[in-house]
Amino acid sequence: MSVDLPFFRYHPDPLASGSIRASAESCACCGRSTGWIYTATFYSAHEVSGRFCPWCIADGSAADRFEGEFTDSYGLDGVSDDVLHEVTRRTPGFHAWQDPHWLVHCHDAGAFVGEVGYTELAEHPEALDQLRADLRMDGCHDESQVERLLTHLGDGMTAMLFRCTDCGVHLAYADAS
Ligand SMILES: [Zn+2]
Ligand SMILES: [Zn+2]
Numbered sequence: 001m002s003v004d005l006p007f008f009r010y011h012p013d014p015l016a017s018g019s020i021r022a023s024a025e026s027c028a029c030c031g032r033s034t035g036w037i038y039t040a041t042f043y044s045a046h047e048v049s050g051r052f053c054p055w056c057i058a059d060g061s062a063a064d065r066f067e068g069e070f071t072d073s074y075g076l077d078g079v080s081d082d083v084l085h086e087v088t089r090r091t092p093g094f095h096a097w098q099d100p101h102w103l104v105h106c107h108d109a110g111a112f113v114g115e116v117g118y119t120e121l122a123e124h125p126e127a128l129d130q131l132r133a134d135l136r137m138d139g140c141h142d143e144s145q146v147e148r149l150l151t152h153l154g155d156g157m158t159a160m161l162f163r164c165t166d167c168g169v170h171l172a173y174a175d176a177s
Contacts, residue, residue, distance in 0.1 A: 005020065005036065005054050006054050006055055006057075006058035006059075007058075008057075008058065008090075008091050008092060009086070009091075009111065009165065010086065010087050010091045010102070010109050010110070010111050010112060010165070011091050011092050011094070011111065011112045012111050013113075013114070014038075014054070014092045016114055017094050017095075017112065017113075017114040017115070018039065018040075018094075018095060018114075019038060019039060019040040019092040019093065019094050019095065020036055020037065020038050020039065020054050020092060021036070021037060021039055022035060022036060023035070023036065023037035025037045025050065025051060026050070027050070027051070027052050027053035027055075027056055027062075028048050028049055028050030028051055028052055028062075029052050029053070029056035029061055029062040029065055029066070030053060030055070030056050030061070032053060034053040034054070034055065036053055036054050037051045037052070037053060038051055038052045038053070038054060038057055038092055039051065039095070040070070040092060040093040040094050040095050040100070041070060041071065041093040041094075041095075041099075041100060042062075042066075042068050042069070042070055042093070043068055043069050043070075043072065044066045044067060044068025044069075045067065045068075046066045046067060046068065048066050048068070054092070057070065057090060057091070057092055058090060059090070060089055060090045063088075063089035063090065064089075069088040069089055070088060070089065070091060070092060070093040071087055071088050071091065071093045071100055071101065071102060072088070072099050072100070072101055073087075073088050074099070074101045075101040075102055075103065075104065076088075076101075076102050076104060076109060077104060078104060078107050079104055079107060079108060079109055080107075083108060083109050084109075086109075087102050087109045094112055094114075094115070094160070095115070096115070096160060096175045097158075097175050097176060097177045098175055098176070100160070101173075102162070103160075103162045103171040103172075103173060105162075105164035105166065105167065105169060105171055106164055106165075106166035106167050107166075108164070108165050108166050109165065110162030110163060110164050110165060110171050111162060111163050111164075111165050112160070112161075112162055113161040113162060113163055113170075114160075114161060115158050115159070115160055115161070115175070116153070116158070116159050116160075116161045116172070117153045117154040117158065117159070118150055118151050118152070118153045118154070120161070121150075121153065121159050121161065121172060124161070124170035124172070126169055126170055126171075127159070127161060127170040127171055127172035128150065128172070130171060130172060130173075131150065131159060131172050131173070131174055132146055132150065134173060134174060135149060135150075135174065149174075153174075156176060156177050157174055157175065157176040157177070158174070158175050159172045159173070159174055159175070160172060160173050160174075160175055
């Protein structure tokens with residue numbers, strides 16, 4: 001399926017992640033029915049009656065008009081204001097149990113790949129190691145418990161996978177229900 005969606009540097013495949021889906025719904029911002037609709041988070045003090053098309057996300061019009069953000073800026077430390085702006089206001093967010101946030105590497109925001117389980121994560125040992133370190137930091141000191149949690153990803157806890165837009169290394173954080 002080739003789809004002519006706008007390109008999102010920090011969320012290159014929003015169809016795979018489920019943040020954008022095929023739909024006949026019209027966009028709450030431009031009113032057009034583009035065949036695609038955004039399904040994940042948007043934070044705004046204004047009431048928004050409906051959802052947005054990918055184009056109103058990409059050009060920033062949805063975020064401007066409703067003075068909102070698709071993603072909280074939490075975690076986006078050490079990136080330029082332009083990157084911060086692009087991730088929070090011109091990039092589709094994603095579905096997560098906790099408030100979604102972006103990981104940073106090489107002073108740039110990572111590209112969101114998607115929610116993954118242990119098998120996919122195991123292909124990226126560096127991301128797996130990072131998750132192990134996070135779990136230990138969260139007070140999980142029993143190694144067998146750490147491994148048990150990791151191998152049972154998908155069961156009360158999942159991992160959000162990113163890829164560094166600069167060096168290509170994979171990064172992940174754990175999302176728990
Ligand atoms: Zn629109
Ligand atoms: Zn990097």
